[in-house]
Amino acid sequence: MNRRTFLSATGGLLFMKTTLSRPMNTNLFSISKKNPIVLQPNERDILTLAALAPSGHNTQPWQIEYIEPYHWIIGNDSSRWLPVVDPNQRETMLSLGAFSQSLDYAAGYYGYHCQWTLLATSNQDEEVLDVKLIKSGQVANFDITKLQERRTMRAPFLDKAISGQDMLALTASEKEHFVYIPRNDPHWRRLNEQTLDANRQQTYRNQAQQELANWIRFSETDAKSHRDGLTTAGLELTGISGWVVSHFFTPATVLKKSFREQGLKRVSEQVAHSGGWLLLTSPDSTPTALLEAGRRLQRLWVQLRERSIALHPMTQLLEEGPYCQQLPGELGISQPIQFLLRIGYVRDYPKPVSLRRSVDDFLTDHRS
Known part of the structure; x- marks a missing residue:
């Protein structure tokens, strides 16, 4: 082009x-x-x-x-x-x-x-x-x-597959770039397992965990100063637990075993409750294709709230070997996968909180 x-x-x-x-x-x-x-x-x-x-x-x-x-x-x-x-x-x-x-x-x-x-x-x-x-x-x-x-939603979603009508409305104009794997499909279960495994691998990769720590804004002062990164609200840590994290946790806390294990527990709960996985592909991985895949994601995302559908990109499977190399073949997909999206219906849709x-x-x- x-x-x-x-x-x-x-x-x-x-x-x-x-x-x-x-x-x-x-x-x-x-x-x-x-x-x-x-x-x-x-x-x-x-x-x-x-x-x-x-x-x-x-x-x-x-x-x-x-x-x-x-x-x-x-x-x-x-x-x-x-x-x-x-x-x-x-x-x-x-x-x-x-x-x-x-x-x-x-x-x-x-x-x-x-x-x-x-x-x-x-x-x-x-x-x-x-x-x-x-x-x-x-x-x-x-x-x-x-x-x-x-907004990104990280909490467990409703255990209900996305309806054919909703999925068609969301992806019809670009259906060749979307692969929907509904809950209870064997591939859904396999992706749940692999996502947890990839998260575990990345969580215990110290460099990756340190990189994550660098972008978590624990305190309100930090959040207001940077206006980027992951805040406790964005991570959906609310109530007493959110208060404790924002007042007593530091980047060094992210490297502790207790923090890592708690994070993996949350991932396990998240993948167990969803309407399935939505994969977004591109013809190749050139800058043109990647930019268009990003545009495609945004075109999808802005349609979701009105249908009470939430989205949670979970990228670890695409970042960690050998999962990233094996995934397309296991799913029978010939094009590169650019997004692995946990998708599902939700009862409540809070306002955005990311700075x-x-x-x-x-x-x-x-x-x-």
């Missing part, structure tokens, strides 16, 4: 309409006293909404280089990589794909369409996508609260 037509051929241009009131816009802020950037109408709001995209450990690996009004480069922030569990930055590119889909939705909501140019030729390239926002004269018919209310950095934190001026 011609790099200049990237994403426009894969649903990258959206023209829809909504009646939801638009957020207030703030035009002026400074990255530094030396290089202030004057944002044009809607730019901050669009980037704020785009940054609600999911990412592994909530690292938020995007960096935006401001070229000129409505013209940005989406960059790959290497300081936010997970080199232990994601040594080839596969998951980083998936996250940047989800970010670009969110940006597409947000831009359409404000009456722009996105003109995309692929810049990256590898997962490690600093510059990934060039995007220009062009006023379309049309407003996207997309409910922006779907971005604002998207996000402000636009100020990930926007830079190309002149600086």
Whole structure:
């Protein structure tokens, strides 16, 4: 595919309409006293909404280089990589794909369409996508609260398979890239076992556990300071246990056997209760395919809340050998698997709790 037509051929241009009131816009802020950037109408709001995209450990690996009004480069922030569990930055590119889909939705909501140019030729390239926002004269018919209310759910789900009607509605337009394995299917049980085994392997891999510890924000002060990573609320540690963790746990606690074993116990409970597994594949693992897989995940995710369906990416099987090499063959899947998603119905759907950095934190001026 011609790099200049990237994403426009894969649903990258959206023209829809909504009646939801638009957020207030703030035009002026400074990255530094030396290089202030004057944002044009809607730019901050669009980037704020785009940054609600999911990412592994909530690292938020995007960096935006401001070229000129409505013209940005989406960059790959290497300081936010997970080199232990994601040594080839596969998951980083998936996250940047989800970010670009969110940006597409947000831009359409404000009456722009996105003109995309692929810049990256590898997962490690600093510059990934060039995007220009062009006023379309049309407003996207997309409910922006779907971005604002998207969340990961980690608690056990209802023991009920996803209905054929719901699964068709969620995946019909891209069904060749989804494989649903319902609960009680032999492959569902096997994936449960392997997920627990892969988690155990990763949990007792000290480098991986230390990397996890680096991204857990135990205290409220830490969480507010970083506005990224995994908070106790995001990990769904509430009540007395959440209070204890936030006040007495430290990164060193993550390396203790008791913490590791408690985490594995939670994984065992999680995989035992779901509607099944949803696998998301791609034609290959090039940057183009990974970015599109990330976009595909976000397109799926924003449809879930209205159906009371929750999603929990569990990546350990795709990160740990030999499971990652064996999995496609065991399932009879010829394409690379990019996401392994625990999916299921839930009775209650809480509001999102994951923190996000402000636009100020990930926007830079190309002149600086």
